[in-house]
Amino acid sequence: MSKPVIEVKNLEKVYEGVVPVHAVNGISLTITQGEFTALKGPSGCGKTTLLNMLGGLDQPTKGSIAIGGVDITTLSENELIDFRLRNIGFVFQAYNLIPVLSAQENVSFIMLLQNRPKEEREQRARQLLEAVGLGDKEDKRPGQLSGGQQQRVAVARALASKPQFVLADEPTANLDSQSTANLLDIMERLNKEEGMTFVFATHDDRVIKKARRIISIEDGKVLSDN
């Protein structure tokens, strides 16, 4: 049996206001290594809030999140930043690459933040860009790449830090069907060949079809988990 990568217990997130909003309301789940999981649900169901908390970007109101055995809810802000750098890969809906750096530099930058040696940075950036089919575009800046290509660079960047898992928030929302198919094929291959764990927050059926585990969320609760 694969070891658990993410263990969530009784997670709650309440946004205070005139009427408090329970964005996440008592979710418990475990994600093991090598999973290709989609969190699905309608807009406002709490899937992005859950994803942000799994990524250590948002603090829960209650409950615990253990990543690789470390309860990240107990970490200080600086510890959490360092933890994210070394353990979690992110893919965002709007790619969010650094526009003034080339594809290769965008991928290397994360490794620079990790103080990785030069040879490793260059070799891994090249390998990852080849793995996402952009071996010939490493010198191109984001503005010279299509949306699909930029998102593939973002995937390579997410994997550059050798994370325990990758969180992808609506990664295909801005892509056409061909680019979406390419991106999903690449992520599926990385999942199968390298055992990388992917967790998506999405309502894109094309992503959901590829996922091997689908967790449906509604009103901040897990509706189904298949």
Add this chain to the structure above:
Amino acid sequence: MENHEFESGKKYAFMIFKVAWRNIWRAKVRSFIVIGSIVVGIWAGLLIIGFSFGMNNERTASAIGTTTGHAQIHHQDFDAEPLSTAVVADSSGTVALRQKVQALPFVSGTAQRTVLGGMINSAKSARAVRIMGVWPEEERIQTTLPDCMVEGDFFEADGRNRLLIGEKLAKRLGLKLRSKVVLTFQDAAGDLSRASFRISGIYKTLNATWDEFHVYVDHEDLEKSLGTPLVHEVLVRFEETVDTQEKANALAEVMPAGLAVKSWKQVRPELGFADDMMAIMLVLVLGIIMMALLFGIINNMLMAILERRRELGMLMAVGMNKRKLFMMILVETLMLGFVGGPIGILLGDLSTRAMMRIGIDLSSKQDGLAELGVQSMIYPEIVPSYYLIIAVMVITTALIASILPAIKALKLNPVEAIRGI
């Protein structure tokens, strides 16, 4: 391991510089405006510095050259009350003293003078004056007063009891060339003595106040009334007008008892005061320029932070710590100064050098400037020490300007920033 971390740190710093440099040119127009304002600010600052130094040095050089010298030696009682009896030394003593002074390596020459307080009477009026009994040949070598003659000559034509008078005093007394005047002064014994003189020259220095209060006569003519040569003042010229106070102090150390040395700043305290005031004013002017730049740079960087919220949010999300994020903003802000600073200094330097050749013509303000002891053509000066001061001020301004935008960036919530909220 340490080597690899050092290499990584170096590479990271290089990457930060590269990102900062490229980021500057993302918003070209905005960056050009900010860099342009830095360039113009520094350029204007250097021109003001060059102009002020040029004007002040002109006034100082004029005062030193025409009348004051770099230092003066008097009997210590002369400063308290310039009586005719307060002489430097007798004739042989003065010769020995001057030889001793001229042996000092920084001294280029000396001139001796008889200085008497007295009155000048014309047919129209009378005024209190200081009578300068000079050795014309020495004055010609050690001062530029002979170049300041507007009428007549500097004791060149033959004659007796010749007198040189300032243009302003001549006008006040209604005197012209060859007019006759009577001087009243103390003789060697302290008794009042009178002698008539004829105006053989009218001079005009850059210091109208000096011109109004000083008349020059040949010491030989004065000695006929005094009965003996009296030396009340030894003017000392240095090789260069630098460290004059230190040189005056060194001069004082070799003085015999009873004699006092004053540097030009002590002889003419208003010139020294103008020097000190100018330094303060220039720092104030530069400070005001830097304040204006400060707000421009802050505004530019705040706009840049606002535009790049998503990017900064992503960097925070993926694990860029606050120190590194702060450094990134800091480097980018400094980069604006590093681009604008050298261009501004170069332009300022070239403009000042050009004006040093051409000069700035202020002849429309000639009379007012003369009251200040300044001539109407100003030749700016290059002051290298101020280049360093400006460079430090620009870097400091950029450093201060980076703080607010950097704090703004650090306060971003990565989740909200990534979504562009």
